[in-house]
Amino acid sequence: MSISERFSTHEVENQVPPLGASNLFVTDRALREAVTREGGGWAEAALVDFGAVAGGEMMELGVAANRHKPALQAYDATGHRVDEIEFHPAYHRLMQLGMQHGVHAFAWRHAETPGAHVARAALMFMHYQADSGTCCPLTMSYAVVPALRHDAGVAAEWLPRLTSFDYDPRSLPAGAKRACTMGMGMTEKQGGSDVRANSTRALRQADGRYELVGHKWFFSAPMSDGWLVLAQAEGGITCFLMPRWRPDGARNAIRIQRLKDKLGDWSNASSEVEFEGAWATRIGEEGRGVATILEMVSLTRLDCMIGSAGLMRQATVQALHHATHRRAFGKRLLEQPLMRNVLADLVLEGEAATALTLRVARAVDARARDPREAALARIATALGKYWVCKRAPVLVNEAQECLGGAGYVEESTLARHYRQAPLNSIWEGCGNIQCLDVLRALAREPETRDAYFAELDAARGLDADLDAERVRLGHVLDDRATLEVRARRIAERMALALQASVLLRGGDAEVAAAFCASRLRGDHGAAFGTLAPDAPIEALLARGAAA
Ligand SMILES: Cc1cc2nc3c(=O)[nH]c(=O)nc-3n(C[C@H](O)[C@H](O)[C@H](O)COP(=O)(O)OP(=O)(O)OC[C@H]3O[C@@H](n4cnc5c(N)ncnc54)[C@H](O)[C@@H]3O)c2cc1C
Numbered sequence: 001m002s003i004s005e006r007f008s009t010h011e012v013e014n015q016v017p018p019l020g021a022s023n024l025f026v027t028d029r030a031l032r033e034a035v036t037r038e039g040g041g042w043a044e045a046a047l048v049d050f051g052a053v054a055g056g057e058m059m060e061l062g063v064a065a066n067r068h069k070p071a072l073q074a075y076d077a078t079g080h081r082v083d084e085i086e087f088h089p090a091y092h093r094l095m096q097l098g099m100q101h102g103v104h105a106f107a108w109r110h111a112e113t114p115g116a117h118v119a120r121a122a123l124m125f126m127h128y129q130a131d132s133g134t135c136c137p138l139t140m141s142y143a144v145v146p147a148l149r150h151d152a153g154v155a156a157e158w159l160p161r162l163t164s165f166d167y168d169p170r171s172l173p174a175g176a177k178r179a180c181t182m183g184m185g186m187t188e189k190q191g192g193s194d195v196r197a198n199s200t201r202a203l204r205q206a207d208g209r210y211e212l213v214g215h216k217w218f219f220s221a222p223m224s225d226g227w228l229v230l231a232q233a234e235g236g237i238t239c240f241l242m243p244r245w246r247p248d249g250a251r252n253a254i255r256i257q258r259l260k261d262k263l264g265d266w267s268n269a270s271s272e273v274e275f276e277g278a279w280a281t282r283i284g285e286e287g288r289g290v291a292t293i294l295e296m297v298s299l300t301r302l303d304c305m306i307g308s309a310g311l312m313r314q315a316t317v318q319a320l321h322h323a324t325h326r327r328a329f330g331k332r333l334l335e336q337p338l339m340r341n342v343l344a345d346l347v348l349e350g351e352a353a354t355a356l357t358l359r360v361a362r363a364v365d366a367r368a369r370d371p372r373e374a375a376l377a378r379i380a381t382a383l384g385k386y387w388v389c390k391r392a393p394v395l396v397n398e399a400q401e402c403l404g405g406a407g408y409v410e411e412s413t414l415a416r417h418y419r420q421a422p423l424n425s426i427w428e429g430c431g432n433i434q435c436l437d438v439l440r441a442l443a444r445e446p447e448t449r450d451a452y453f454a455e456l457d458a459a460r461g462l463d464a465d466l467d468a469e470r471v472r473l474g475h476v477l478d479d480r481a482t483l484e485v486r487a488r489r490i491a492e493r494m495a496l497a498l499q500a501s502v503l504l505r506g507g508d509a510e511v512a513a514a515f516c517a518s519r520l521r522g523d524h525g526a527a528f529g530t531l532a533p534d535a536p537i538e539a540l541l542a543r544g545a546a547a
Contacts, residue, residue: 016325016406019318021059024126025051027546028313030351030507031122034358037506039365040118043106047122050101054126058097059413062131064090065267066416072259072271083256084171085223085269094134094267096167099179103127104141105163107365117365118358121306125357128310132420133267135307137221141181143299144228147239147292150284154241158182158226173245174225184296185216185229185242185273192218193433195230195237195290200275202231202238202282210240210282212275215257218427222256222271228283228293229275235286239293242280253278264419297428298377301385302364304424308392309353311417315399316346317546318414322403333402334541342402342529344537345518347544349395349528351507352499352515353388359502360384375451379441380498385424386434386488387495393421398528435487438494442477452494459501463513465520466500473497496520508543510536 025031025047035041068088076082102109103123110116120142128135141162148162149155158180166179174180191197200214212231219227226243246252253276260270284292320343323333333339360380367374400407400414407414425431441448456470476490477483483490496519503512514535518524523532531537 014327016322019321021056022546023051024055024129029543030354034354035118035122038118038358038362039115043119050123051126053097054130058094058130061090061094064088065094065131069266070269072256091267092169094131098127098134098138099167100165102165104138108145108163115365118361121358121361124303124306125310128307129314131267132307133265136268137181137224139300139303140183143296144182146295147228147283150292154281173249174243180225183221183224183227185219185227187218188215189217198230198232198237200231202233210280211277212280213277215274217272218270219273220268220270222269228296230289230293233286237289238286239283239289240280241283242278246279265423298381300428301381302360304428305357305384305388308389308424309357311392311421312350312353312395315396315414315417316350316544319343319346319399319402320544340537341531344540345528345531346395346399347540348514349391351511352503355502355507356384356499372451375447379438379448379452382434382437383491383495386431386491389425390431396421435491438491439483439487456497456501459504462504463516465516469497469520510539
């Protein structure tokens, strides 16, 4: 008898069962509590519905849509320029499910009900966990609405299709479609942060419309039905609506040069384009383009924060699941004291990210009704975009490590999430730009400073560390000469204090105390898994568990 007849190579054991389908809303205690706290609880039925879809069918679709990247079809078989993008069917199904549940438009459909943006933030939070790439066109279609309202005619023509809960991927003039999506084009080769350096030219035509000649260096979702773009008109930098098809039924002169070969974000197509006399309508006044498009940008920045918080949640769920089943050195990983510290710390970070994100969504929601909330939205969007997006890659990497080698291979979706995680920090204004924006808001709009400190003051007396940090932050701007060089440190501390205040007032008391001790008092190291021995690790793990 040969040795291979006597022995089998091995039995597969101690491997972790698949995570399986789950309801991303029902199983996420921190999200549910935050939605209720911030005024979106009335939408619970819609969130439960979408939670099941996002945690079920969409999880599978997300894998397929990222395995089969979109491809550019610049020409048709007969050599005519078509500039189309070919997507895998999973991409289309993800878009359909997202739009059917209102990930792009729930807030506008329910604009009269306070909390609509909070509920919509929860939808985006869940969609992002299944697939981040489709969130790009959904975000831009959500965010474009306030800017389009600058022009009543344009709004009347576009908003019904942009806020439709339908998905219509056909490449047709917008007027012939049931539903539309939109993108944005600001970044050029010579500069993305400094959009005033845009070189694309806009020439006014006799009929009042414009033709644009120039390029965009990053132009995501090039299959959208229209884009807001910036270009230099006679009166200065101006915002335009550029449709994919001209009103006369011809393709607009938008040439896709190539698709970006990106680190991650694979289900989403991002392109380089040139405009060869592309037809466009002006939105807002000539010379006011940056201010006009910033209304869109402020909402896309909110979505960066939402997406990163969602990614943190998904990574933590996967790490907890693995640790629950995997054994090493005679115990489940979840029973190993040091691993418990790591996992509890991930839960804590994710919960603080969720709490801050939903608080900012409430400020955005209330900004038209309440000037203080408007001021808070202004500054807290920059703070949250900076801090939550910065924390996501670190957290996702730590969650990967909880899976050991399994976290580094493609069968684990954590490899994909890790590639995705840095993006929200880069696009829609990189980290430095957010921190400088915080300083700009504090200097030029004193109401933002009042609104920010009012949030901290609302938690006065609840935690000695936050009280002490509140006093110190009151002086942080005193040394004006060094402000810019200190901008990151200032933004980080302001974000942490705001997270602490939100958690103390509405979150779980043990979570809030652990957050203040670790993040404000400094009872914590630079890496995750450095909570103090007396931290409420058991309680944190219980809160993080998908139940
Ligand atoms: C996948 C992907 C998709 C994208 N899709 C789009 C899209 O659809 N539409 C679009 O318009 N753009 C898009 N972008 C572009 C993105 O918004 C820009 O890359 C980003 O704004 C930065 O611009 P930049 O690349 O030109 O970098 P730069 O502006 O050159 O900045 C480089 C670095 O310098 C820093 N910096 C700049 N100014 C200062 C300063 N004064 N002080 C200190 N630091 C500073 C920045 O923070 C950054 O870290 C996309 C980017 C990516 C990666």
